[in-house]
Amino acid sequence: MRLATVNNGTSDILVADLGEGHLLDLSAAAGGTEEALFSMQALIEGGEEALARARELVEIAPHPARIASADVSFRAPLPRPVQMRDCLVFEEHLINSFERATQMTGKEFAIPDIWYKQPIYYKANRFSVIGDGQDVxxxxxxxxxxxxLELAIVIGTGGCDISAEDAPKHIFGYTIFNDMSARDAQMLEMPGQLGPAKGKDFDTGNILGPFIVTADEIAHPVALDMEAKVNGEVWGGGNSGAMHHSFADIIAHISASETLHPGEVIGSGTVGTGCGLELGRFLEDGDVIELTVERIGTLKNRIVKS
Incomplete structure (x- = not known):
């Protein structure tokens, strides 16, 4: 299933994509009485039983619960994730970015050995999340x-010390993640070796959506085509199959002596040529960014100066 959170003018509701511009209000389809269908987080926590119920409703798709995509506004599928982490697992992106950073700062950057041995990540701001169509x-x-341009997973089943072999069973689904970055602030912070701060932390800086595609729809390890456009012009992209560390390895590493919880979001990091820095190009006021990932859709947002 392709699932989303949308606003109908009154409240945020959980919907499933029916195709051809139509969505199904899952709670309304169930008569408004089933708590597991009240929100994406509730559905995730409801486990396989809740997913099975949602699939059943999609098969029936009662007409009164159908709505047109054009009549609602999309929100992040998980408007406030339980936790957000972002990794850095595409070697091409790292090589390209370090070359540009060296040009911009005059300081040499090289990929550390640890990057090849284990996934590296930082914790992102879960309070600054927006969705498709909303302004940055x-x-x-x-x-x-x-x-x-990133791919992200949503944790469905929590756990601690999860093995790489078992990790795929803990994935609820996949979505697109646009990790907006203030590059000048980031360059100032990088020598501090503590991780990104104001280079990443600002309101509306984390964008998810438009849909979460449930894990049963996508084979693991994922190999999905990814493309980035700005104002309709293709800037770059690649394929998620180029990840140096798979999501299974990422889950195993993060969950070592640490419990993961349903509703956590983990980003892959940027696919090679999936950002302007790698190309020596930056955004301008009013630019429209379109990030497309095969099977998931297109995440579209405009960046505006106040």
């Missing part, structure tokens, strides 16, 4: 804004 507010302290 340009942070006042930055002059060099960029996007990042």
């Amino acid at each position: 507010r340009w942070p006042a302290y930055s002059k060099q804004m960029d996007f990042e």
Whole structure:
């Protein structure tokens, strides 16, 4: 299934994609009495039983619960994830970005050995999440804004010390993640070796959507085509099959002596040529960013200065 959270003008509701511009209000389809269908988080926590119920409703698709995509506004599928982490697992992106960073700062950057041995990640701001069609507010302290085309997983079943072999069973689904970046702020912070701060942390800086595609629809390890456009022009992209560490390895690493919970989001990091930095190009006020991932859809947003 392709699932989303949309606003109908009154409230946020959980919907399933029926195709051809139509969505199914899952809660309304069930008569408005089933708590597992009230929100994406509730559905995730409801486990396989809740997913089976949602699939049953999609098969029936009662007419009164059908709505047109054009009549609603999309939100992030998980408007407030339980937790957000973002990894860095595409070697091409890292090589390209380090070359550009060296040109911009005059300082040499090289991929550390640890990157090849284990996934590296930081914890992102789960309170600054927006969805498809919503505007990104340009942070006042930055002059060099960029996007990042990423694939993300949503954890369905929690656990601690999860093995790489068992990890795929813990994935609820996949979505697109646009990790917006203030590159000038990020360059100032990088020598501190503590991880991104104001280079990543600003309101509306994390974008998810438009759909979560349930894990049963996508084979693991994932190999999906990815493409980035700005104002209709293709800037770059690649394929998620180029991940140096798979999502299974990522889950195993993160869950070592640490419990993962249903509703956590984990980003892959940027696919090679999936951001402007790699190309020596940055965004301008009013630019429209379109990030497309095979099977999931297109995540479209405009960046605006206040």
